[in-house]
Amino acid sequence: MKYFILFGPPGAGKGTQAAKMREKYSLHHISTGDLLRKEIAAGTELGKKAKSLIEAGNLVPDEVVIGMITNVFDNDKTSKGFLLDGFPRTEEQAVALDKILKDRNSEVTSVISLMIDDDEVVRRIKKRAEIENRADDADEATIRNRVKTYHEKTEPVINHYKSTGKYKEIDGSGDIEDVFTVLCGIIDKL
Numbered sequence: 689m690k691y692f693i694l695f696g697p698p699g700a701g702k703g704t705q706a707a708k709m710r711e712k713y714s715l716h717h718i719s720t721g722d723l724l725r726k727e728i729a730a731g732t733e734l735g736k737k738a739k740s741l742i743e744a745g746n747l748v749p750d751e752v753v754i755g756m757i758t759n760v761f762d763n764d765k766t767s768k769g770f771l772l773d774g775f776p777r778t779e780e781q782a783v784a785l786d787k788i789l790k791d792r793n794s795e796v797t798s799v800i801s802l803m804i805d806d807d808e809v810v811r812r813i814k815k816r817a818e819i820e821n822r823a824d825d826a827d828e829a830t831i832r833n834r835v836k837t838y839h840e841k842t843e844p845v846i847n848h849y850k851s852t853g854k855y856k857e858i859d860g861s862g863d864i865e866d867v868f869t870v871l872c873g874i875i876d877k878l
């Protein structure tokens with residue numbers, strides 16, 4: 689069983705590249721952001737709690753997303769591999785994922801980070817706001833807080849994986865097809 693992680697700041701293109709990877713490699717794509725937005729749309733208790741945190745550009749509690757990921761793994765007995773998009777986002781989530789996978793006699797296969805700078809993040813998210821209707825894309829203060837949260841809480845996760853030799857960075861600022869070609873080059877060598 690393969691477990692890929694697509695890493696990077698908000699707006700780096702994780703969702704876009706993940707959709708292409710899912711297609712090409714028949715992976716089960718798990719976006720914790722998408723799962724949370726579904727909970728919000730369905731008006732569940734979890735969704736109600738997550739909504740204000742997401743709309744302020746903050747992270748939802750670790751145990752919430754860890755529980756969601758565990759559920760998806762437990763309920764999928766057929767996929768050949770998983771592609772995590774937007775998880776793990778904290779050191780605690782990375783540690784929990786290691787344990788979840790160890791309990792399944794497995795481990796993370798590869799972590800690929802899409803690198804773009806902060807100004808590009810803001811520029812891209814503002815552009816996405818014109819196309820998608822995400823509340824957390826709507827105003828600049830929220831976007832800036834998401835960038836800050838990324839640097840403070842999520843970026844340190846890179847160190848968690850660097851020592852394993854499974855961590856790779858690619859330039860995410862190119863066009864979609866060029867980034868995908870580089871991404872596939874890495875996956876095809878694994």
Ligand code: AMP
Nearest residue numbers: 720721722742746747748753774775777
């Ligand atoms: P995304 O669609 O990945 O940009 O996620 C949108 C928002 O959902 C984030 O800004 C967080 O508020 C929340 N979220 C998604 N994934 C996680 C996670 N792994 N841990 C905590 N919060 C998350």
